[in-house]
Amino acid sequence: xxxxxxxxxxxxxxxxxxxxxxxxxxxxxxxxxxxxxxxxxxxxxxxxxxxxxxxxxxxxxxxxxxxxxxxxxxxxxxxxxxxxxxxxxxxxxxxxxxxxxxxxxxxxxxxxxxxxxxxxxxxxxxxxxxxxxxxxxxxxxxxxxxxxxxxxxxxxxxxxxxxxxxxxxxxxxxxxxxxxxxxxxxxxxxxxxxxxxxxxxxxxxxxxxxxxxxxxxxxxxxxxxxxxxxxxxxxxxxxxxxxxxxxxxxxxxxxxxxxxxxxxxxxxxxxxxxxxxxxxxxxxxxxxxxxxxxxxxxxxxxxxxxxxxxxxxxxxxxxxxxxxxxxxxxxxxxxxxxxxxxxxxxxxxxxxxxxxxxxxxxxxxxxxxxxxxxxxxxxxxxxxxxxxxxxxxxxxxxxxxxx
Amino acid sequence: xxxxxxxxxxxxxxxxxxxxxxxxxxxxxxxxxxxxxxxxxxxxxxxxxxxxxxxxxxxxxxxxxxxxxxxxxxxxxxxxxxxxxxxxxxxxxxxxxxxxxxxxxxxxxxxxxxxxxxxxxxxxxxxxxxxxxxxxxxxxxxxxxxxxxxxxxxxxxxxxxxxxxxxxxxxxxxxxxxxxxxxxxxxxxxxxxxxxxxxxxxxxxxxxxxxxxxxxxxxxxxxxxxxxxxxxxxxxxxxxxxxxxxxxxxxxxxxxxxxxxxxxxxxxxxxxxxxxxxxxxxxxxxxxxxxxxxxxxxxxxxxxxxxxxxxxxxxxxxxxxxxxxxxxxxxxxxxxxxxxxxxxxxxxxxxxxxxxxxxxxxxxxxxxxxxxxxxxxxxxxxxxxxxxxxxxxxxxxxxxxxx
Numbered sequence: 057x058x059x060x061x062x063x064x065x066x067x068x069x070x071x072x073x074x075x076x077x078x079x080x081x082x083x084x085x086x087x088x089x090x091x092x093x094x095x096x097x098x099x100x101x102x103x104x105x106x107x108x109x110x111x112x113x114x115x116x117x118x119x120x121x122x123x124x125x126x127x128x129x130x131x132x133x134x135x136x137x138x139x140x141x142x143x144x145x146x147x148x149x150x151x152x153x154x155x156x157x158x159x160x161x162x163x164x165x166x167x168x169x170x171x172x173x174x175x176x177x178x179x180x181x182x183x184x185x186x187x188x189x190x191x192x193x194x195x196x197x198x199x200x201x202x203x204x205x206x207x208x209x210x211x212x213x214x215x216x217x218x219x220x221x222x223x224x225x226x227x228x229x230x231x232x233x234x235x236x237x238x239x240x241x242x243x244x245x246x247x248x249x250x251x252x253x254x255x256x257x258x259x260x261x262x263x264x265x266x267x268x269x270x271x272x273x274x275x276x277x278x279x280x281x282x283x284x285x286x287x288x289x290x291x292x293x294x295x296x297x298x299x300x301x302x303x304x305x306x307x308x309x310x311x312x313x314x315x316x317x318x319x320x321x322x323x324x325x326x327x328x329x330x331x332x333x334x335x336x337x338x339x340x341x342x343x344x345x346x347x348x349x350x351x352x353x354x355x356x357x358x359x360x361x362x363x364x365x366x367x368x369x370x371x372x373x374x375x376x377x378x379x380x381x382x383x384x385x386x387x388x389x390x391x392x393x394x395x396x397x398x399x400x401x402x403x404x405x406x407x408x409x410x411x412x413x414x415x416x417x418x419x420x421x422x423x424x425x426x427x428x429x430x431x432x433x434x435x436x437x438x439x440x441x442x443x444x445x446x447x448x449x450x451x452x453x454x455x456x457x458x459x
Numbered sequence: 460x461x462x463x464x465x466x467x468x469x470x471x472x473x474x475x476x477x478x479x480x481x482x483x484x485x486x487x488x489x490x491x492x493x494x495x496x497x498x499x500x501x502x503x504x505x506x507x508x509x510x511x512x513x514x515x516x517x518x519x520x521x522x523x524x525x526x527x528x529x530x531x532x533x534x535x536x537x538x539x540x541x542x543x544x545x546x547x548x549x550x551x552x553x554x555x556x557x558x559x560x561x562x563x564x565x566x567x568x569x570x571x572x573x574x575x576x577x578x579x580x581x582x583x584x585x586x587x588x589x590x591x592x593x594x595x596x597x598x599x600x601x602x603x604x605x606x607x608x609x610x611x612x613x614x615x616x617x618x619x620x621x622x623x624x625x626x627x628x629x630x631x632x633x634x635x636x637x638x639x640x641x642x643x644x645x646x647x648x649x650x651x652x653x654x655x656x657x658x659x660x661x662x663x664x665x666x667x668x669x670x671x672x673x674x675x676x677x678x679x680x681x682x683x684x685x686x687x688x689x690x691x692x693x694x695x696x697x698x699x700x701x702x703x704x705x706x707x708x709x710x711x712x713x714x715x716x717x718x719x720x721x722x723x724x725x726x727x728x729x730x731x732x733x734x735x736x737x738x739x740x741x742x743x744x745x746x747x748x749x750x751x752x753x754x755x756x757x758x759x760x761x762x763x764x765x766x767x768x769x770x771x772x773x774x775x776x777x778x779x780x781x782x783x784x785x786x787x788x789x790x791x792x793x794x795x796x797x798x799x800x801x802x803x804x805x806x807x808x809x810x811x812x813x814x815x816x817x818x819x820x821x822x823x824x825x826x827x828x829x830x831x832x833x834x835x836x837x838x839x840x841x842x843x844x845x846x847x848x849x850x851x852x853x854x855x856x857x858x859x860x861x862x
Contacts, residue, residue, distance in 0.1 A: 113479070118545055124538040131527060132528060139517040140516050142521055150527055
């Protein structure tokens, strides 16, 4: 008995059958004695269809008008879902982002949530109604429609859960939880019962692709208990929360990211400030830099290597070529034939043997480690991309997740 | 130089080519030194598609949720039209009914306009922007989305023209004006340069199908000058306004309505109150009754005949069968094989010869008149439906419109 916010993604409401399934999940939660607020995405390919329509008319349309257009996708799915719930004779009302009180900044296409005016929402919940909200959208101070950009629907759900002080925020998706590794690579990967925000953040940014970081960061900030679960099969999912129970496992899982590239600047003079110049310039271009390695060359020069998201390679290289003369470096190289494999777990910090165990397993399998990066709760290694899946299996096996 | 409200229907924005054509019309009006507010309908079949989607999920969905769903149709077309205008490097902003200040009553699916809050609109116009507004929709006192029902988009345009004190309200459609008869029936029908509100109302309700009555009634109430013209060809349309110029023609046009049925109640006792009982009962069932004829029978009884919209026949007959015993009538008959042909014109009232001319033309062509109804500005006759098109041609010819 409490207030539960549920979020259903585009594949979960893709067609009539899916919408009815989701209506059933909501009805079950309601019949169990809970108030339910459901946040819903646009159906399946609706957003892509709308983008195509816009591009036919004007590929350079303003972001404001794109937001007006795209926000209709969620408005369609929220009303259809409400109709499916009406069919079950349950009290329900659908609300657009604007009606639900979602107020954002003015960054059309990629707006940030500023606050939620919960008056209308609380009034509808108070009347005993199930409330369906359009995810991904709000209005700004000009009363204009905005969309929240990538990960916006998950983040909408967490924000409403925080604003309403909900007991739980359930993210329904096409997978049934967070696994110790990608089950497509490691068939005996185990589903986690729970995971901490920080661990989830590392796993997400390392390529686990279950929850968007933005939503987990917000959940952490406002201590919202989350649960990731499947809308297609009935089963307990994975809880994401601040304090997780004591478990045997030291680490939560193994992640793989094939979308990285390594860039190296060779023969830089060994003087202070060069590294700062490089990364501040890339930062200005909004290029995120991940694993960084600096080595001293034999002739008094140094080499700097780092990884970027593969899609940023070209842009990063052209920026570096521009500043190479002023840096006094010799050359720039880049390599996309790499992957990042990581283990994540809060148990890592107090167990120095964990990293060694990972390295040993890779060594024995003949997989060469090119770069290493560690934090309090993760260890990442860069290896050849062709070896990535095998590395995930080997590391997963070494930590006995499957047993 | 002034403020012009333009309305574009669903066929006018059906596809990319159409949207670009409409953008061109708006741009031309703007470049001629006018401020432009454009009211736009949903694209082509969008509304039907959305209704089909809803019916798949819940044929008995609430009208509130239907309005949430259907209002997305105009939101899509308004943003696409704004994008097309952006491509011409003109300043433009699209507004939903809610943003444009359209406030309605709470009758979901068939809302009436209560007022328009023009603050936002005037601010955008003041910035020199072309404003695109979603027709057919507004919000009610609960901040819920409502739609205006049949003829809603035309009415939206006239309401905004009235609220903004616009110089002209242009209704762009798929015909290029109001004709002296339907050009599909009478090829040499002439386009009228202008027509009064009352004449237009008679023509519209008599089946001319160019403008919805609701919009003309509102234009009359607020003295909004209207113009009906085509979005597919450049040409002056037909002006609809209070005072029209002196013209040679006594009547404006000939209209035909094939969607009528005649119902007769035979053998009613000739006592006061029976006719009142019949029509008040039909009125309660929202059945509009048109031409009424009462005849005295030979045996001290009377027969009452009247016409209804064909779609109401079944409903009307079943109501009458219910009350027939209490009325003391003998039987009820109905006939759908009829049509109403009318001539309309403000010159009628002062020229009694006009009706006679119509009757004579029909008599000479061997067309039997079953019932007659007249008003200050029209004469309608009921005839056999098969004769309707021939009657229109004959009457049109008798008044020399084609010459």
